[in-house]
Amino acid sequence: MTLSIGFFVYPNHQTLDLAGPMSAFGLAGRVGETSPYELHVFSEQGGRLENSVGVEITTRALNECSVDTLIVVGGGQPEKLPDSSFEAVKQAAYRARRVASVCTGAFILAGAGLLSGRRATTHWRGALRLQQSYPDIHVEADRIYVRDGHIWTSAGTSAGIDLALAMIEEDCGHDISQAVARELVVYYRRPGGQSQFSTLSDLEPDSDGTRLVLDYIRRHLDASLTVDVLSSVACQSPRQFTRIFKRETGETPARAVERLRAEAARWRVEQTLKPVETIACLVGFNDPERMRRAFLRCFGQTPQALRRIASDHRHP
Structure with missing residues (x-):
């Protein structure tokens, strides 16, 4: 049985949000019988x-869409599309068995009311903008992709390929x-629960207290970083x-510290030859097994595996 996959796009949609998943689905026919x-x-x-x-593509009208799987791609500020676009997506989604979004395409699903009460x-x-704009959505900011019933959402561009691989x-x-995955030369297969990489590095929190805490954590990684300690840095009660x-930040303090x-x-694993046990102590994990579990959650790879990959790239 052949399944139809429909991609919803709009002016200035992100090219790779369409091309990545589409390539994965297209290759499924090449590698199979x-x-x-x-x-x-x-x-x-x-x-x-x-x-x-700026590359033009030819599309069909969404009211003609009757597909097994509808995938909404991301782009710059998709929430500013006209109301008619959200309604068209909503009606097309009702006709599909499975609905998904890539990257900021989640804002279109949210605007169409399809994510209400969902993860x-x-x-x-x-x-954070998605959570603040739609408080009834349970936004899991640190996930590569999330499946809630028949609706799937994914993170940045490459995560759209992970989502497509999971569907395949x-x-x-x-x-x-x-x-x-082998044809695309990508990892098979990053689990949906793996964290997005480096979400805290570029955060610019609204309050001075949170900025101070993030800076304090970075400068005191090997110290005890309990909620009581961090709340005192922010000059707030632990609960507040x-x-x-x-x-x-979209994170609990404990998850942010990890x-x-x-x-x-x-960085130390990939760029130095220090033993993993030493690195674990330097950054506050103390136990290399705790660091291994944190690496699997954050990067989907163990420290040893990332060190081998980095070495292979330096010495092809």
Whole structure:
């Protein structure tokens, strides 16, 4: 049986949000005996429109869309699309068995009312905005992709490929999905629960207290970084601090500490020859097993595996 995959695009949509997943689904036919998918591109009105790099593509009108899987791609400020676009997506989604978004495409699903009361994710830069704009969505900012029932959402551009691989595995089995990953030369297969990389590095929190805390954590990775310690740095009560910190960063204090320690450790693992045990102590994990578990959550790889990959890149 052939499944139809429809991609919803709009002016200035992100090119790779479309091309990445589309390539994965297209390759599923090349590596298998038969082609399991038919691929279509839709926009609200149909016709030709430009993507984020000014390349025109031809689309069909969304009201013609009757597909097994509808995938909404991301782009710059998709929440500013006209109301008619959200309604068109909503109606097309009702006709589909499975609905998904790539990157900021989650804002379109949210605007169409399709994520209400559901778990979802998006690119880490937009995660807080999505949560603040739609408080009834359970935004999981540190996930590569999230599946809640028949609705899937994914993080940044490359996460759209992870989402497509997961769908291909569900539809066609492990072997086909793994073969597609090999053709694309991507990891098979980053789990949906793996954290997005480096979401805290570029955060600019609203309050001075949270900025001070993030800076304090970075400078005292090997110290005890309990909620009591961090709340005193922010000059807030522990309860008030935890609430404000989660609102402004999308993370609990404990998860933020783990993430920043893991990011600091990764650089040392990849760029130095220090023993993993020594690095674990330097960044505050103390126990290398704790650091290994944190690496798996944050990067989907153990410290030893990342060191081998970095070494291979330096010495091909």
